[in-house]
Amino acid sequence: MSNMILSEQEQIRRNSLDELRKLGINPYPAAEYKTNVFAQDILENYTPEKNNFQDVCLAGRIMSRRIMGNASFAELMDSSGRIQIYFRRDDICPGEDKTMYNTVFKHLLDIGDIIGIKGFVFKTQMGETTVHVKEFTVLSKSIRPLPVVKEKDGILFDAVTDPEMRYRQRYVDLIVNPHVRDVFRKRTRIIQSMRELFNSRGYLEVETPILQPIPGGASARPFITHHNSLDIPLYLRIANELYLKRLIVGGFEGVYEFAKDFRNEGMDRIHNPEFTVMEIYIAFKDYNWMMTFTEEIISKVAMDIQGKTEIVFEDKVINLNPPFKRISMLDSIKENTGLVIASMNEEELRNVCKKLGIANDQTMGKGKLVDAIFSEKCEHTLIQPTFIIDYPTETSPLTKMHRSKPGLTERFELFINCKEIANAYSELNDPVDQMERFQDQLRLSEKGDDEAMFIDSDFVRALEYGMPPTSGMGMGIDRLTMLITNQPSIQDVLLFPQMKPETQKSKVESQKEEYLALGVPEEWIEPLKSLGFTTVSKLRETEKSGKLANDLNGYNKKNKLGLTGLSPEAVQKWLI
Secondary structure, X not given: OOHHHOOHHHHHHXXXXXXXXXXXXXXXXXXXXXXXXXXXXXXXXXXXXXXXXXXXEEEEEEEEEEEEOOEEEEEEXXXXXXXXXXXXXXXXXXXXXXXXXXXXXXXXOOOOOEEEEEEEEEEOXXXXXXXXXXXXXXXXXXXXXXXXXXXXXXXXXXOOOOHHHHHHOHHHHHHHOHHHHHHHHHHHHHHHHHHHHHHHOOOEEOOOOOEEOOOOOOXXXXXXXXXXXXXXXXXXXXXXXXXXXXXXXXXXXXEEEEEEEEOOOOOEXXXXXXXXXXXXXXXXOOHHHHHHHHXXXXXXXXXXXXXXXXXXXXXXXXXXXXOOEEEEHHHHHHHHHOOOOOOOOHHHHHHHHHHHOOOOOOOOOHHHHHHHXXXXXXXXHOOOXXXXXXXXXXXXXXXXXXXXXXXXXXXXXXXXXXXXXXXXXXXXXXXXXXXXXXXXXXXXXXXXXXXXXXOOHHHHHHHHOOOOOEEEEEEEHHHHHHHHHOOOOHHHOOOOOOOOOHHHHOOOOOOHHHHHHHOOOHHHHHHHHHOOOOOHHHHHHOOOHHHHHHHHHHHHHHOOOOOOOOOHHHHHHHHO
C-alpha cells in the first residue's frame, strides 16, 4: 500500500510495526499462546480473601491505555469481556534493559493490538479487579485504528451506530460494540435449544441439497446458476421441504434441518436474500398437533434464553406462554373488516380489494387476493402470538384439503409482533391431488405469476410409493432471533448481511426530479430504488408494467409503508 493513501495514524502504526521488527520482535508470531483463564472467569470468581488466580495467563486486545510514567493501566478484552491490567516498568523489565516497557509498551503498542499477558490478580485501592502483568507478548499488531468508544461499568456512551459501517465491517462492530456479540451468542443458543428438544424426541437432523434442479417447496423467485459438467441450470433452494418429505417416504419418523435458503427478492428490515430456516416433518401427525408442538418450541426457547416467557420487543410486552390464540384467516378478515368473503369468486374479491384500496392485478388468483386482504387489514393487529389457520387452497399447493371446510386447507402460520414466524401444514400426501395442484401453479405461472411453483415430477413419484400422514413446519430463525433479542432489523441478527458492493456505491443514481418528470409519485421513488431501479434509464428498460406494479405493491405491503396501491396502468405511464 502506498504511503500516499495512508492516514497519519495508519502510517504511525506501520512505522511502529517496522520498529518492532528491528527490535527482533515478531509482530505476528505463529507459535501457540497457551492461556489458562478468561477475563470473565477472573471477574466473577476472584476474592482477595482466597487470593486465587495467582498465576494467570490470558490474551486479548488492548482497548484503552493510561500511561503514567513507570506504571500504567490498560484494558484487555478477550472473547468473554474486558478486564483492567496493570504494568510496572521494573516488573516487566527486572534487569537493566527497560526496552520492553519504555519503548515497546509505551510507544510501539496501540489500542487494538493483541497481546498475551502473564501475572497475578489483585484489587486496586478503588476496588477494581486487576491483573498485575509480569510479562507480555505481542501477538498481533493492529495497523488500522479502531473507532474509539467510551465505556464505563459496561455502559457504552458513544457506541458505533452507523449501519453502513456496522453491517459492512461486522468484525469492527463486534470489537467495539460488545452487546452485538451477545446477540449472536443468543442466536446460537436459540438453535441449540430447538435441537435439544428435537433430539430428545428422537428426530433425525439431516442435510438436503442446496443446489436443486427444481426449486420447490415454496412460492418464491429463485437464484439461477449453471453446472458446467452437467450442462444444466441449477437453482439455489428456496426451501428444503420436498427433500425432507422424501425422507418421510423413506421411513424416517421425524426429520429436521437448519438450512440456508435463498430467494431472489427484495431486501428490507425483515428480508434478506439468504436466510436461515428450520424445517421439521413428523409422520402420523397433523397441523393441530404441530400447533401445540410449535408453542412448546417457542416457549422453551424463551425460557432457555431469557429465563421467562414474557419478553419485551421495542415498547411492547409479548407473552410467549402457551396456549396461543387460534383463528382462521377468513374469520380474521371478518373480525378486522366486517366482510364475509368465504363464498366470493375471483371477480368479487377483486372488487373488494378495489373498495378497500388494496392493489391487485390480473396475475393474482383468488388465493392471492384473499392473502392481500389479510395482509393489509389483519397482519398489523397480530402483536401477541396468534395462529392464523385454514388458508385458501390456491395459496397452499402442498397442503391437505381441510377435512371439514371445502375450499380451505389444513395450514397455519404463526404471527408474533405482526411478523410471520412459522408456517405449517397437514402435508398433502395424495399424489394425484398433488399433481393437480402443481398443474394449477403452472397455470398461474402462465398468467405471469413468477413466484408460482414448478412441477416436481420426482416428488410426485415419491408420493406414489406412499407417504404416511405427516405434519411439517418451517420456522424463520432470523425473525425468531430478532424477536427474542429485541432487534429491529434482520441485518442485526445476520453476521454478514447482504449489501451492495462498495465498488457500486459511487455509481450515479438519478435525481428525484428525473423520476418526477416521468410521473413517478415522490413517495414511490425510494421503493423503486430499493428494488434496483436506481436510474430512470434502468426503469424505462423494463417491459412488464404489471410485474413492476406487483413488485412495488408487494414492497409496500411487506414494509407496511401505507402507500396507496399502484395499478399496472399507472406504472405503464412511467415507461412510455
